Amino acid sequence: MIEWIRFVLTALFLLGGLFILISGVVGQYRFRYVLNRMHAASMGDSLGLMLVMLGLCISQNDVFVILKYLLTAAFLLLTSPTSGHLIARLEIATNEHPEKEMELMQK
Amino acid sequence: MIENAYHLLYVSALVILSIVTFACLVKAIAGPRIADRVVAINMICTLTLCMIGILAAMLGEGYLVDVALIYALLGFLAVVVLCKVYIGVALEKREQEAKEAENHD
Amino acid sequence: MAVLFFALWMILNGRITLEIVLFGIVISGLLYWFCVKFLDYSPRREWQAIRLIPSGLKYAWTLLCEIVKSNLAMLPLIYSSRKPEPKLVTFKTPLKRKSTRCILANSITVTPGTISVYLEEDTLTVHCLDTAMADGIEDLEFQRQLLKMEQMLEEGTKK
Incomplete structure (x- = not known):
């Protein structure tokens, strides 16, 4: 019985993570401009991978394998802002007219 | 019974992930701007990470998770290097254009 | 910091034996020394x-x-x-x-x-x-x- 509860929990987390990842890719096709697409991509990076890894953790028995999964998720959580920041900077550096695509605001 | 259920779950997840990865690859080839392509490559890296993790759980091999960790490292490195190179190229181009404009005057 | 290095070493090894623990202690000690010496890190921080x-x-x-x-x-x-x-x-x-x-x-x-x-x-x-x-x-x-x-x-x- 407890095995089946574990299986259902794994399936829930895994499919939830897959759903977030798929909506990230759908966002790539829906949005028209790069910086808008990046938001969709960062969604998959943060919550999508975290949910998939959590689901896999629930299904495993070995403590060290679970810790490795968590380490991978934490590593991606640390590095994805850096790469996102660099991509945004690249876009601003290569684009000559950023004000066409978005509204500039000063606060 | 429970092994069959796990196997079915993992295989279906892998199939969905591979289809999505292919869609992402199309986007990476078609993307009109450089940043588009880099974003798509970053996305493919994340999807492959998920695939390796699921594969490790399916085969019951713990060491495949190490491969996933190294893959995350390499993907991050690739994105950083690509961005640095293209930012350098863009800045150089801008400088050259400014110089040419000065020469015209 | 040394404890963190040691935990990372144990996670990446994936099992506990006497050899691995001894090597881990030596390597994390060396890395801690390296951080203090070259990377501007100190016990006070x-x-x-x-x-x-x-x-x-x-x-x-x-x-x-x-x-x-x-x-x-x-x-x-x-x-x-x-x-x-x-x-x-x-x-x-x-x-x-x-x-x-x-x-x-x-x-x-x-x-x-x-x-x-x-x-x-x-x-x-x-x-x-x-x-x-x-x-x-x-x-x-x-x-x-x-x-x-x-x-x-x-x-x-x-x-």
Whole structure:
């Protein structure tokens, strides 16, 4: 019985993570401009991978394998802002007219 | 019974992930701007990470998770290097254009 | 710090034997010495970091909650036909240390819907996908918690 509860929990987390990842890719096709697409991509990076890894953790028995999964998720959580920041900077550096695509605001 | 259920779950997840990865690859080839392509490559890296993790759980091999960790490292490195190179190229181009404009005057 | 190195070594090895434990202790000791000698790290700073652990954990929890919330806010934007209204917001942060500013920028980037583009001195340029996300940008929960942590650090250095 407890095995089946574990299986259902794994399936829930895994499919939830897959759903977030798929909506990230759908966002790539829906949005028209790069910086808008990046938001969709960062969604998959943060919550999508975290949910998939959590689901896999629930299904495993070995403590060290679970810790490795968590380490991978934490590593991606640390590095994805850096790469996102660099991509945004690249876009601003290569684009000559950023004000066409978005509204500039000063606060 | 429970092994069959796990196997079915993992295989279906892998199939969905591979289809999505292919869609992402199309986007990476078609993307009109450089940043588009880099974003798509970053996305493919994340999807492959998920695939390796699921594969490790399916085969019951713990060491495949190490491969996933190294893959995350390499993907991050690739994105950083690509961005640095293209930012350098863009800045150089801008400088050259400014110089040419000065020469015209 | 040495304890962290040792934990990482054990996780990557995947099993516990006497040899691995002994090697781990030697290697983490050597790495700690390297950090103190070449990377401008000292036991005093370690003590400060240890005192910040409770507020750091609280911050991590807030970050997780914010990630989940903003993901749920992003989903309708993707699947509905409404066009998003992107904005580039520039604002000043009251944070004084470089490290806390860096953490703030990274937290803003990791929550979907907002990406920090530039960070120069105390002005931060943030790209927001929608107007609702741009509204509360200069008064975030992150910023308040980071301010508290900064004050704790200041008190630590005065003593």
